[in-house]
Amino acid sequence: MAIAHMKNIVKRYGANLVLDHVDLDIAEGEILGLLGPNGAGKTTLIHALAGLISIDTGDIQIFNKQQKSNLMDIKRQIGLVTQDITIFGDLTARENLEFFGGIYGLRGKELKERVDETLRFVGLTEYSGKLPTKFSGGMMRRLNIACALVHRPKFLIMDEPTVGIDPQSRNHILETVRKLNRQGTTILYTTHYMEEVQAIASRVVIMDQGHVIAQGTIEELVEKIQHEEKIKLEVMEPTEALLEKLRRIDGVKDVSLRGKEILIISRVGAGNLDRALSVAKEAGGVRSVNAEKPTLEDVFLTLTGKSLRDGGEE
Amino acid sequence: MILRSSYFMLKRMLRGYVGLVMLTVLPLALITVLGLIAGNGVDEKLGIPIMDGIAITMVFATQLFGGNYSMEYIISDLLSSNKWRMNSLPYNSSIHAFAIVLSCTIFTALQGLVIVLFTQWVYGVNWGNIGLVIVVLLALSTLSHLAFVVLVLWMKNHKTAGNVSTWLGLISIVLAGVWFPMPETGILSVISTYGNPLSLSQNAVYAIITGDGISRGIVSVVILIASSLLMGIVATYLGRRKLA
DSSP, X not given: OEEEEEXXXXXXXXXXXXXXXXXXXXXXXXXXXXXXXXXXSHHHHHHHHTTSSOOSEEEEEETTEETGGGHHHHHTTEEEEOSSOOSOTTSOHHHHHHHHHHHTTOOHHHHHHHHHHHHHHTTOGGGTTSOGGGSOHHHHHHHHHHHHHTTOOSXXXXXXXXXXXXXXXXXXXXXXXXXXXXXXXXXXXXXSOHHHHHHHOSXXXXXXXXXXXXXXXXXXHHHHTTTEEEEEEEEXXXXXXXXXXXXXXXXXXXXXXXXXXXXXXXXXXXXXXXXXXXXXXXXXXXXXXXXXXXXXXXXXHHHHSSOTTTTOOO | OHHHHHHHXXXXXXXXXXXXXXIIIHHHHHHHHHHXXXXXXXXXXXXXXXXXXXXXXXXXHHHTTTHHHHHHHHIIIIISTHHHHHHHSSSOHHHHHHHHHHHHHHHHXXXXXXXXXXXXXXXOOOOSOHHHHHHHHHHHHHHHHHHHHHHHHHOSOHHHXXXXXXXXXXXXXXXXXXXXXXXXXXXXXXXXXXXXXHHHHHHHHHHHHHSOOHHHHHHHHHHHHXXXXXXXXXXXXXXXXXXX
């Protein structure tokens, strides 16, 4: 069952078409990873879904209700983890949660219990009485997430929740996301860290220039470009003549040089690993060879022509 | 929800030590120093101790800048990146803005009242009717906060809004003749007497203390309250446009 359904979404900012007839369904209980390069429209899509901005045309339903006419009701059941830290620096961690919990209708004993539980969940119980200005980046990110969880949302939208933090804090956050999902929360997770999507997402949507260009499980997406394989050859003497010979091999799509390492993108099943090795040996010798199966990074590059980390995030 | 938001706003303001120093400690310090310099001197025009005039002017002049509280919190909560979090809540952002203005107005008026009571009890300053002083403080504080909010909602650049509001406060102080006397005839005289919030507040309190210019005092209070109401209407209109 779809917890959120977006159909034919169009959004313009002036003459700039940011969302171009986007369709997206989010199934109940899944972690949906949303990937896209800078300017793809991911944050605009999230803002439209969370009811923060209006759309020009299209239909959004959440929890089987029309978003437009049930916005407050829907907002009570969703949580938004913003990309920027959006907590009150002059309220303690506990007070931040009490404020937001109160907005969501929690009161008295229920609020206190929920605040305690949320602080435990994100590992900030010890720091509950401290102001966030004394926190590390990772702790602030955890509090940022906690403020979106205090009311136990059915649907959690996370906009790059791990930007600018250390790997240990990131792993803690990813584990938090998995725990939440195991407890039944549906999660929409945007990131430009491929490894995060691979670690937690049950399904991935790839966006570029306002369109959804591919969606599916990681295996399904890799299948889409299974017709390619990557061969890395480290050679003794990389020359332009060698590169040219490799390009002329039947089935080879692309040859590029990175230092002394030659990267060959070839059609799968063409038997080009042996051919490429022969050519390289004749030209001076091979130090190492590595054949790789396509990864999500490759899917992204193939479908968009861009590396995910080009130019950072919107 | 307004009460709830106001409660948290109060906590935030009490932790804003800069604001507390600027709007309570600093005016008290200036009143003390200037009062020591004035000694037992009497204002010839008003017939009241110069110390009393200093305290009255300082308290009301400080209120002119109290609107900074509302301005800063509106910017921080509703016009910066925090707005995405606030707008995702099942909570009308206009209500949060109202809670900010309400709690900040009362807080700065209370800061003024602390100075009033301190100067009355410690320095023997005659404030006349404390009830009237509270009404004037609230009206002036409301006007200041709403004016600052109108500026920040109207202007695209928040820094410019801040600078304009500071200049308006300073111009009000100049027009009230605090630093140098204003002409006693012509349009400037009218503006100096009835056209700026500081003079209006002074008129009201001096009328009670001296017994002179009662009608001027009443008109001044009416203008203060009417200006606040008008500013409230403008702020509501701009708020609906910008925060909806």
